[in-house]
Amino acid sequence: MTLTHRQPLGLDDVVVVDCDVHVDDPPQALAPYVDMPWRRSLELLGRAPQRYLDIPGYAPTLNIDPPVPDRSVSTRSVHTARQMREELDELSVDLGVLFPDNLLRIAVFPQADYAAALGRAYNAWLADVWVQRERGLYGAVLAVPQDPRDAAAQIRRYGADDGFVGVYLPVAGLRPLWGERCYDPIFEAAEEMGLPVMLHSVGLIHPNFPFNLDHMTSRLVRHPIQHEFALMANLFTMIGSGVPVRYPDLDIVFTEGGVSWVPFVMWRLDKEFAENPTGAPLLERPPSSYVKQMYFCTQPVEEPERPRDLAAMIDLFDGRAQVLFASDWPHHDFDHPRKVLHMPFDADLKRKIMGENALRLLKLPAPVPV
Amino acid sequence: MPRIRVGTEDSIQPGAPALVRHGGVEVGVFQVDGEFRAYLNRCPHQQGPVCTGPTTGTLAAARATGWKLAWVLDGRVLLCPWHTMEFDLLTGQRIRGRGERLRAYPVEVSGGEVFVTIGRPQVEPSQGRQCVG
Ligand code: FES
Numbered sequence: 001m002t003l004t005h006r007q008p009l010g011l012d013d014v015v016v017v018d019c020d021v022h023v024d025d026p027p028q029a030l031a032p033y034v035d036m037p038w039r040r041s042l043e044l045l046g047r048a049p050q051r052y053l054d055i056p057g058y059a060p061t062l063n064i065d066p067p068v069p070d071r072s073v074s075t076r077s078v079h080t081a082r083q084m085r086e087e088l089d090e091l092s093v094d095l096g097v098l099f100p101d102n103l104l105r106i107a108v109f110p111q112a113d114y115a116a117a118l119g120r121a122y123n124a125w126l127a128d129v130w131v132q133r134e135r136g137l138y139g140a141v142l143a144v145p146q147d148p149r150d151a152a153a154q155i156r157r158y159g160a161d162d163g164f165v166g167v168y169l170p171v172a173g174l175r176p177l178w179g180e181r182c183y184d185p186i187f188e189a190a191e192e193m194g195l196p197v198m199l200h201s202v203g204l205i206h207p208n209f210p211f212n213l214d215h216m217t218s219r220l221v222r223h224p225i226q227h228e229f230a231l232m233a234n235l236f237t238m239i240g241s242g243v244p245v246r247y248p249d250l251d252i253v254f255t256e257g258g259v260s261w262v263p264f265v266m267w268r269l270d271k272e273f274a275e276n277p278t279g280a281p282l283l284e285r286p287p288s289s290y291v292k293q294m295y296f297c298t299q300p301v302e303e304p305e306r307p308r309d310l311a312a313m314i315d316l317f318d319g320r321a322q323v324l325f326a327s328d329w330p331h332h333d334f335d336h337p338r339k340v341l342h343m344p345f346d347a348d349l350k351r352k353i354m355g356e357n358a359l360r361l362l363k364l365p366a367p368v369p370v
Numbered sequence: 371m372p373r374i375r376v377g378t379e380d381s382i383q384p385g386a387p388a389l390v391r392h393g394g395v396e397v398g399v400f401q402v403d404g405e406f407r408a409y410l411n412r413c414p415h416q417q418g419p420v421c422t423g424p425t426t427g428t429l430a431a432a433r434a435t436g437w438k439l440a441w442v443l444d445g446r447v448l449l450c451p452w453h454t455m456e457f458d459l460l461t462g463q464r465i466r467g468r469g470e471r472l473r474a475y476p477v478e479v480s481g482g483e484v485f486v487t488i489g490r491p492q493v494e495p496s497q498g499r500q501c502v503g
Contacts, residue, residue: 068429336417338416
């Protein structure tokens, strides 16, 4: 037997599809795309002094932490398609799926007409100035939970455009959670258009579970609840109401939660289902078999003391075809693609995670080298 | 190994490191507590430009103070601009980390001028007290 020496894979050797990058979406940018009276509202908000991801009436949250000296360094934003392309080139990312910054909090607005108008404006603006305005920039249609019918119409409208490859489901502050039947029009439209739904949360303190975190003392303890707990809670409700059974061709993606919670969710739900199958009567098989069909983005990638444990973790949910690279650029907790590429995965798994899984899921051709 | 002149002692002030480049290697030269240290401008976490981050302190709490928060190591903590990991500028070690450390290079002061030797990095970090908490 001859042993051949193989060079480790570098970023130039793999296609990198980044399933989560963020565009700066200030109110003044969306104002021209929105109907009255909200256009005037956004113009007003645009003239007021703005703080990073903290705009009352547009990106509201409860800011209860005192600033710790020098810890506000990571407030990067990407303002144009050109800037995004240049920065993704710097990161060796070939293709990126765009998500908003401020409108990550769109689910909190009780005024459904306002939320729907913002959603329509965001999608129109994204199509106009971001999607495919530079090489490899793809959109996710924002589905406003407050008005599922309007969201479904948006999915059908923009889903016909090759530049939109998914549907963004806001998670932060959402009530009820995504498994509720009121959202069926959104799932129907996404399945019909062949677009995966992509759940994405964000830091938020809000009365709605699990964002009722005002008593918690630091961002460190709140942040995993705002992301992983919130994703889990939504996954539970989607399993409970049989979303994967009722929409068998719908792909479901969880972003910004890493992957290590997936085995827990599978085993916990299977245990529960064994005892209480009538609690999820639509399921035809144990819950884990549906969870294994879902997709999970790497960021914030786990950094265990023994990195090989991450590979073992992915095996636990048969995740070789289900894990997708995401950087979350330009946010404070972004992952550089080399961090994931250098994990002790075999070369085939590296290729799949870094890009091949996403190309298949998003039905995109491999990018032509430039 | 190349010995690079960084500048005069006075030109490298606390919180205002000098960045020097030699053969594709970028090194930050810091003054802290009147001493000089030089570190590779690449974070051990995800290779961010660690030497371009702010020099600051950190929060700690100890049994001796009844677990009250205290601001410690002021002027001695380098914060990576990418994910805000904290490094002790005197030792190069990540504060409360898993043993990660910045790669250090020898610095010397001679005739009021600061020199850094960029070549093989020092294996051992520079000496310094670790006193968080
Ligand atoms: S790269 Fe420095 S903290 Fe992550």
